[in-house]
Amino acid sequence: MYRKEDAHQLKFENFYLPFGGKLRRDNRWVILAGQIPWQTIERTYGQQFCDDNGAAAKPARMALGALIIKERLGVTDRETVEQICENPYLQYFLGLSEYTDQSPFHHSMMTHFRKRFDQAALAAINQSIVDTAMTAEPERVTNNDDTPSNQGKLIVDATCTPADVAYPTDLNLLNEAREKTEEMIDAMYAPFVGQEDKPRTYREKARKAYLAVAKQKKPGAKKIRKAIGQQLRYLRRNLSTIEQRVSEGRLRYLGKRLYRLLLVVQELYRQQQEMYETRTHSIPNRIISLSQPHVRPIVRGKAKSPVEFGAKVSVSLVNGFSFVEKIGWEAYNESCDLIEQIERYHERFEFYPESVHVDQIYKTRENRAYCQSKGIRLSGPALGRPLEDAERLKAHQAICRQDEIDRIPIEGKFGQGKRRFTLARIMAKLVITSETVIMVSFMVMNLEKILNGIIFLFLFVVPNVLVKGLHSYLGQPRWMPQLLPAAA
Secondary structure (H helix, E strand, O other): OOOOOOOOOOHHHHHOOOOOOOOOOOOOHHHOOOOOHHHHHHHHHOOOOOOOOOOOOOHHHHHHHHHHHHHHHHOOHHHHHHHHHOOHHHHHHHOOOOOOOOOOOOHHHHHHHHHHHHHHHHHHHHHHHHHHHHOOOOOOOEOOOEEEEEOOOOEEEEEEEEEEEOOHHHHHHHOOOOOHHHHHHHHHHHHHHHEEOOOOOOHHHHEEEEEEHHOOOOOHHHHHHHHHHHHHHHHHHHHHHHHHHHOOOOHHHHHHHHHHHHHHHHHHHHHHHHHHHHHHOOOOOOOOOOOOOOOOOOOOOOOOOOOEEEEEEEEEEEOEEEEEEEEEEEOOOOHHHHEEEEEHHHHOOOOOOOEEOOOOOHHHHHHHHHHHHHOOOOOOOOOOOOOOHHHHHHHHHHHHHHHHHHHHHHHHHHHHHHHHOOOOOOOOOOOHHHHHHHHHEEEEHHHHHEEEEHHHHHHHHHHHHHHHHHHHHHHOOOOOOOOOOOOO
16 A cells, blocks of 8 residues: 655755754755655656555655665665664655654665665666756757757776675585575474484585585695585485475475575586586576575676676766666676667767767677767777878877776776775675665765765855955955865
8 A cells, every 4th residue: 555645845944853953955965855856756656556455655755765875874774774763864855744763664674665666767767867967958069950969978888796695616505505405304394203204314424524625725626526526416315305205295394485495406406416517617597696596607807806796787877977777697798788878878868979988898890880870989999900190190099098088987986886885795685676776876876976066066166156256346355365266
């Protein structure tokens, strides 16, 4: 059930503080509250619920606002609720009309909030926020046929957002899978204690064999392979026991969690057995975590971590604002999405970019031909022999150098997301909640850019204009210092 709320922006003068005083107009949370289209969010959010059944859901502003607060503060779900209870500005940001020291919701609701905002909904909200911030667009240049010419710079790149999983090794995965199957066997046996003998699992011997190798500082390849073979045989025996119990109708004793784990363990055993027999270390759709079976290894080729485990995210950057174009849990070639991202740029701004700045992997012949057909300059050197004219060659090299400099902001955006926000380790466990965390992170980075621009306007531009006007009216007395540098 959902009760439609009045999503009009609250006036901070009307926010009631029982201990006296009033909210400040220039507070960052008050400013941010005015940059988010709460009415649009309210209309789309309420469509998920019925009108007359069940308990009333929390308002859309409270749900999305809590996710934004958590991302900006970089705290846990529990700490987010505590911060909201202690801070009247956060309560105003969530749409409350007066201060209260009671929790507006339980911290477990944060997971439900993430499930209610999918990738498409958050992309639309992010687009609305950016559109509002970019209303003052430069005048569009048109050709003789009244068609807009190419304008702007499109920066495209991809990164990996690591999930919160332990570094996977075949031996550790098999040992964890064996322990889970032992838990399943115990669950199926529990209702029949005293009526039949408990199935043998040899768990003590299996654990001892695992520790004998896992505790070694640098075990050799032969020892690791032998230990993997042992764990595979123990796991096969347990799965055979479970299959026999399932044929007897005992699957209902597992419960939802263990049944899901059983499906994952069966697929993990199949993959590990195939890699063991073929003596390989790669396989399609490889499972690297039992708790998060959707996570895949992403080969990035970085010096610090050649392989990362998480979602691969393609991002485009326009005028400092980021747009998440694709979130994939399987490794994919990001160069195949460049044409689609350019077309999305055209949908947003009604003209194609003047130049596209990418790294080497995007510069395929297909992408080059497409950019040439649309009159778009692709960054970097062109194909073919280098220019023989020294002056033209020097000018071309300067352009290529500038293209590399223009591509730096998207790398900085990734660094901001991983150092300042939570993209360095996604703590959510489900696919939809992980995607929500990624989308909210980039949305908050756009809000930070807007907030910094507003703060800069009030702190530097407006005072500078006032001082210059005062100087022009009274002159520049010797006792009046130059408070701010002249505006560019």
